[in-house]
Amino acid sequence: MQSGTQAIPGTGGGVAAADALFGTAALAGVELGFARNAEIFGEDEDNDFVYQVVSGLVRTSKILCDGRRQIGAFHFPGDLFGLETGARHWCSAEAVSPCRILMVRRSALQRAAESDTRVAARLLAVTMNELQRSQAHGLLLVRSAQERVAAFLLEMAARTGRRQAIDLPMSRQDIADYLGLTIETVSRTITQLTEAAAIELVATRRIVLRDVPALAGLNA
Amino acid sequence: MQSGTQAIPGTGGGVAAADALFGTAALAGVELGFARNAEIFGEDEDNDFVYQVVSGLVRTSKILCDGRRQIGAFHFPGDLFGLETGARHWCSAEAVSPCRILMVRRSALQRAAESDTRVAARLLAVTMNELQRSQAHGLLLVRSAQERVAAFLLEMAARTGRRQAIDLPMSRQDIADYLGLTIETVSRTITQLTEAAAIELVATRRIVLRDVPALAGLNA
DNA sequence: CGATTTGTTGACTCTAATCAAGCGTAGTGG
DNA sequence: CCACTACGCTTGATTAGAGTCAACAAATCG
Secondary structure, rough: OOOOOOOOOOOHHHHHHHHHHHHHHHOEEEEEEEOOEEEEEEEOOOOOEEEEEEEEOEEEEEEOOOOOOOEEEEOOOEEEOOOOOOEEEOOEEEEOOOOEEOOOOOOOHHHHHHHHHHHHHHHHHHHHHHHHHHHHHHHHHOOOOHHHHHHHHHHHHHHOOOOOOOOOOHHHHHHHHHHHOOOOHHHHHHHHHOOOEEEEEOOEEEEEOOOOOHHOOOOO | OEEEEEEEOOOHHHHHHHHHHHHHHHOEEEEEOOOOEEEEEEOOOOEEEEEEEEEOOOOOOOOOOOOOOOEEEEEEOEEOOOOOOOOOOOEEEEOOEEEEEOOOEEEHHHHHHHHHHHHHHHHHHHHHHHHHHHHHHHHOOOOOOHHHHHHHHHHHHHHHHOOOOEOOOOOHHHHHHHHHHOOOHHHHHHHHHHHOOOOEEOOOEEEOOHHHHHOOOOOO
């Protein structure tokens, strides 16, 4: 069972911002469905669209020269992704769970931003938020395995809106690649947090946060 | 001698973009000088300005709960910084070398962006570039010490425009905090790269890149 | 010139990676 | 329905790489 992935209702803020973005400008977007692990766009492909998650979960990642994969971000319903300046994509995007994705032509969005100040302002705000998220993610990568996993769980709880039980749509490999760890270390750390009674492993992909202050105490 | 810090001419692209940003809109900015290690803004302070480096080098950083410091970015002449959405600053900014900084009121910039589409577009482009830089930095943090230091040296060479000799305006501690390493590891790695004839340590803060392909070969 | 900060080097420790095996849960087909 | 398989996850043993602690050298400054 990996239900719940499509049921994630979005976090409100993101959806509202994006709605204002696309809605106000009356931008025609194409909505497409993607199967689990399907590629939405690939590295070095033409950068012609901006994307919004309607439902499901998306990861953006890059393959390192040694074959390892680094996941830069998970994108939840309402989130925009593919926000880049270059003519070609710098990273790739795949569906973690079955997704519905809204695609808007970059040129159309640009025109909309030129004619509607609110669209431009929204787009800038969304980009700045993404910048801050990226910087926060960078901070994570220099911390201990326990701190990374704890922060990840709290982030997922915050993003899915759940206070207690979180359903993780992504595999341990995805988590490891997001946190810059190996799957073994992620697994071991989850075991440790369980033994420390900070969390409870209901199922492999369903985790209950038992001691949120303890988890938060591991953070900066 | 830590000369060269004020002589860095900017990288062209950054300066041009920023000039268009501030110039076109006829934005009145205040230019201020900051001594070495002076704080330009602090974490949690009011986020009322956007800043541009005129000369010198700026670092933006955050202090972790365990006392360690993580540097998110170095900002060179022409670069904008302080691009955040929140009402308060999320990180702090300090002068690595003596700096001249142009400060523009966020509200004024926002008004300029509303009246001039080109300003809005420039601001968005600059923010997206910063996002990509931040993501690239995140990638660095999951690599080996050698790869991080090599990438750092190449980045500095690219930013300062020098092909061969780089003058590093920042201390080993700054480098370590930027790369998520300790000063000892940075020092040892520089020694290793010297022994491998990839670089040459002319002075502690002056490094000549002897084998750029070898250094680049360590990257993704 | 001494004093102080900054950088290098060495010895040792410890965390997370690696290599390898075993478990559990679908999913498949007889 | 039950092997059988395949995959994702966990656990164990060992290793490698960076951190820590400590001493020393070198540059900078008054």
